[in-house]
Every structure is written in C-alpha cells, then in structure tokens.
Amino acid sequence: MEQDRVRRFERAAELLPPRLRRLAMETPDERKERAEELRLRVNAPLTVVTAEGEHPVAAAERDALVTRDDVERVVAGVTEYSRYASAESLRRGFLPVRGGFRLGVCGTAVLRDGAVCSLKDYSSLALRIVRERVGVGEAVAPELFDGEGRFRSTLILSPPGGGKTTLLRDLIRCLSDGGLRVAVVDERSELAVSVDGCPQTELGARTDVLDGCPKALGVPMVLRAMSPQVIAVDEIACGADVDTMCAAANCGVALLATIHARDVPELTRKPLWRALLAAEVFERAVVIAIEGGARRYRVEDVPCSGEPARS
Amino acid sequence: MLRGAGALLILCAALLTRRALLEERRAAQRTRRALAAAFEAMEAEIRALLTPFPALLRRDVGPEAGPFLQAVAASLRRGRSLCEAWSGAVDALPLPEEERAALAPLGARLGGDEEGVRAALKLAAEMLRAGYEEAERRRAQEERLTTALCLSAGLLLVILLI
Numbered sequence: 001m002e003q004d005r006v007r008r009f010e011r012a013a014e015l016l017p018p019r020l021r022r023l024a025m026e027t028p029d030e031r032k033e034r035a036e037e038l039r040l041r042v043n044a045p046l047t048v049v050t051a052e053g054e055h056p057v058a059a060a061e062r063d064a065l066v067t068r069d070d071v072e073r074v075v076a077g078v079t080e081y082s083r084y085a086s087a088e089s090l091r092r093g094f095l096p097v098r099g100g101f102r103l104g105v106c107g108t109a110v111l112r113d114g115a116v117c118s119l120k121d122y123s124s125l126a127l128r129i130v131r132e133r134v135g136v137g138e139a140v141a142p143e144l145f146d147g148e149g150r151f152r153s154t155l156i157l158s159p160p161g162g163g164k165t166t167l168l169r170d171l172i173r174c175l176s177d178g179g180l181r182v183a184v185v186d187e188r189s190e191l192a193v194s195v196d197g198c199p200q201t202e203l204g205a206r207t208d209v210l211d212g213c214p215k216a217l218g219v220p221m222v223l224r225a226m227s228p229q230v231i232a233v234d235e236i237a238c239g240a241d242v243d244t245m246c247a248a249a250n251c252g253v254a255l256l257a258t259i260h261a262r263d264v265p266e267l268t269r270k271p272l273w274r275a276l277l278a279a280e281v282f283e284r285a286v287v288i289a290i291e292g293g294a295r296r297y298r299v300e301d302v303p304c305s306g307e308p309a310r311s
Numbered sequence: 312m313l314r315g316a317g318a319l320l321i322l323c324a325a326l327l328t329r330r331a332l333l334e335e336r337r338a339a340q341r342t343r344r345a346l347a348a349a350f351e352a353m354e355a356e357i358r359a360l361l362t363p364f365p366a367l368l369r370r371d372v373g374p375e376a377g378p379f380l381q382a383v384a385a386s387l388r389r390g391r392s393l394c395e396a397w398s399g400a401v402d403a404l405p406l407p408e409e410e411r412a413a414l415a416p417l418g419a420r421l422g423g424d425e426e427g428v429r430a431a432l433k434l435a436a437e438m439l440r441a442g443y444e445e446a447e448r449r450r451a452q453e454e455r456l457t458t459a460l461c462l463s464a465g466l467l468l469v470i471l472l473i
Contacts, residue, residue: 085363087424174468
C-alpha cells in the first residue's frame with residue numbers, strides 16, 4: 001500500500017517540468033506516502049501538502065521557486081496543448097488528469113455577461129493526488145441494505161478532508177460489483193477522474209459515469225438515459241442540489257451522496273439540510289470520524305424533519 | 312560526331328533541370344492542397360468534437376500533409392511547446408520562404424481558446440489555398456518561362472563550348 005502511494009506521488013510528479021520534477025522526486029518516501037497535493041505558486045517554492053501542512057520540496061527555497069513558465073507548461077501538458085478541449089473544466093477551475101489526478105487552477109478570471117468564461121494568467125496550481133482506497137467501503141456497504149436486500153438511500157457525512165469522496169468512490173464500486181446499476185453524476189470529475197471518457201478509478205462493472213455535468217442537469221439525464229437503480233453524486237451543496245435529489249427520489253431511484261457535516265445532529269441544525277431531511281429522501285447516514293489518527297465509519301438512521309438521530 | 316553528342320547531352324541536362332524545377336513546383340502545389348484540406352478537417356473536428364491536438368495530429372492525411380503533422384506531434388512528445396513545434400514543422404515544408412514566414416506565426420495562436428484556434432487553422436488553410444490558386448494562375452506562364460530559360464541556358468552552353 002505504501003509503495004503504491006509512493007508510486008502515485010511519483011506519477012503526479014511526472015506532470016511537472018523537469019527541474020521541479022527532479023526536486024519532487026527527491027522528497028523522502030515517508031512524505032511521498034502522506035502527500036495529498038503538490039502546490040505550485042508563481043514566485044513561491046513548490047510544496048507538498050500532507051495532513052500536517054505544506055512542506056517545501058527543497059531546503060533552500062530559491063531552488064524550488066516556481067516560474068510562470070512552469071505553471072504554463074504544466075497546464076499545457078495536462079490539456080495536451082489543447083486548452084479549447086478543456087475550456088469548460090478550466091472555467092470551473094480544475095482539470096482532470098490522466099492517471100487519476102486532478103489539477104486545480106487559479107489565475108485571473110475572464111468574465112463575460114457576469115459569468116466566468118475562462119481563466120488566464122495562471123498563478124497557482126494544486127495537483128491533487130486522488131486517493132483511491134479500494135476496499136475501504138466493503139465493511140460499510142452491507143449495512144446500507146434493508147432486510148429485504150433493498151439499498152437504502154445514504155448520505156456520507158464528514159468535515160472537509162475527512163475522506164467522504166474516497167468512501168463514496170468505493171461504495172459505488174461495492175454496489176456496482178454487487179449487482180446494482182449505478183449512475184454517477186461526476187460534476188467535478190473527482191469520482192471517476194474521466195479522461196477521454198475513460199474513468200481512471202475503479203467504480204465497478206455496472207457503473208455509468210456522466211462526467212463534468214452539474215447535478216441539476218445530470219441527474220434527470222441519467223434517469224432518462226440509463227435507468228439506474230442507484231444515483232451517486234458528490235457534495236450536495238446548494239438548494240438546486242437538494243431539489244434535484246428530491247425529484248430523483250420521487251422517481252423511485254435510490255441515492256448515494258456526500259455532504260459537508262460533522263454528524264447527523266449538525267444536519268438538523270442547518271436550514272438547507274433540514275429541507276432535505278424533511279423530504280425524507282435519505283434513510284441512512286455514514287458518519288466518518290477520525291479517532292486516534294484512523295478513520296472510523298458509523299452507520300446511523302437519518303431522522304426525518306430534524307428529529308433526534310437514532311444510532 | 313563527338314561535338315554533336317556533347318551538345319545533345321547538354322540539351323538533355325537542360326531538359327532534366329526543367330523537369331526537376333517543374334516537379335518541385337508541382338510538389339509544392341500538392342502540399343498546399345493537402346495541408347489546406349488537413350487544416351480544414353482539423354478545424355471542423357474541433358468545432359464539432361473539441362478533439363485535442365494529439366488526436367488530430369494522428370489522423371491519416373496522406374503522404375503530402377502527413378509528415379507535417381507527424382513532425383509537430385514528434386516535437387510535442389519531446390516536450391517542446393505547440394508554438395515551437397508548429398514553427399519547426401513549417402520550416403521543413405517544401406514551400407517558398409514567404410509562405411513559410413506567413414504560416415509560422417500562426418502557431419502562437421494554437422494554444423488559445425476554441426475561437427482563436429479555429430480562426431488560426433482557417434487562416435492557414437486560406438493562405439495555402441490562396442497560394443495554390445495563385446500558383447495555378449501563373450503555372451502556364453512559369454512553365455513557359457522555365458522551359459525557355461532551361462533551353463536557352465543549354466543552347467548558350469552548347470554555343471560557348473562547341
């Protein structure tokens with residue numbers, strides 16, 4: 001597992017220009033294993049992000065300074081010199097990368113009619129090393145079915161960085177390989193990290209992926225086109241997402257989604273989530289808690305209309 | 312007898328030179344036509360499917376335009392920028408200097424947004440088509456001129472040497 005993580009770090013480093021790649025490769029293996037991101041900022045040193053913070057890749061900061069040309073080269077390489085082909089993704093600030101990575105992009109927004117139509121003068125990049133942990137959901141998946149073997153719509157809860165997306169990805173794989181048709185509306189290309197239509201992560205044999213499409217548009221599309229038994233989405237974050245989930249639940253499909261919340265009681269405190277609970281769309285919640293440096297998964301029933309949670 | 316044979320050989324050389332010059336022009340014409348068609352096809356595919364450059368450069372476009380696309384793809388694989396790769400491949404085209412000089416700067420526009428890239432490809436195709444039509448228009452006149460020059464040079468050499 002550790003060697004696998006080191007290899008993934010090194011594959012991510014291969015996307016950097018030669019000078020920075022060499023410095024990144026010199027990072028100690030222990031840090032490579034724990035690396036979550038590589039950060040490039042113009043006129044600042046290249047850093048490795050771990051759970052503990054950001055660490056420059058070289059002892060002398062000036063050796064690892066990132067230039068504007070470095071940033072342009074990384075974007076050009078990731079877009080295969082075809083920025084037009086990635087314009088929609090770029091407009092939303094990220095690019096999926098072959099191999100299961102994801103490049104967050106910051107720069108100057110180009111506005112047209114009040115909406116961001118592109119980014120230019122790139123200033124910062126976050127090369128996210130997508131952590132695929134195959135098998136992490138296997139213990140949890142059986143608890144998400146009722147006595148008749150029916151999958152119950154489930155929310156995955158944790159604060160940011162808690163591993164919601166990692167668990168969601170593996171639960172999709174478990175459900176799909178378990179025989180259910182799963183449709184994934186991958187709005188931010190984080191679940192499948194599709195490149196040229198091919199998912200770069202393991203999502204199971206019966207999974208259909210609609211990539212780069214907003215949930216409000218994508219969920220009705222997959223309902224019509226793929227007749228799924230389960231629809232999976234990452235990060236329900238706004239009223240439109242809640243409405244989409246409610247509409248999909250009315251069509252008889254089960255749902256699997258993540259949401260930013262520490263636990264079920266926090267869900268009942270926020271007005272938007274209260275609306276979701278009132279609609280009785282979700283029946284189960286998987287709460288991710290970090291205890292003693294390890295992640296624990298707790299399955300709970302979701303209360304309706306803000307009732308107290310029952311473990 | 313020997314002088315006659317020598318004169319004949321000189322005239323044959325003049326005719327072979329004429330043939331080589333005309334073949335060079337025909338090759339340039341074939342290149343213009345094939346590249347213009349390739350650029351138009353690339354522009355259409357970008358408009359319809361937003362296909363990235365590496366896939367476009369792998370298309371089978373025939374023996375005249377193929378080496379150009381392969382040269383660009385090879386340069387990209389070596390880590391050069393699209394602008395550098397394009398300019399390098401344009402330099403190797405069998406076209407007159409002024410046409411290559413006009414095509415080379417278009418590479419800088421290929422790294423931009425869809426509209427910019429499509430406009431650059433369309434402009435490149437238009438420039439090549441214009442060059443093709445201009446060369447076709449002048450073909451008869453240039454062929455006559457080449458024939459006259461080659462034969463005149465050959466005859467002059469015969470007169471001077473014999």
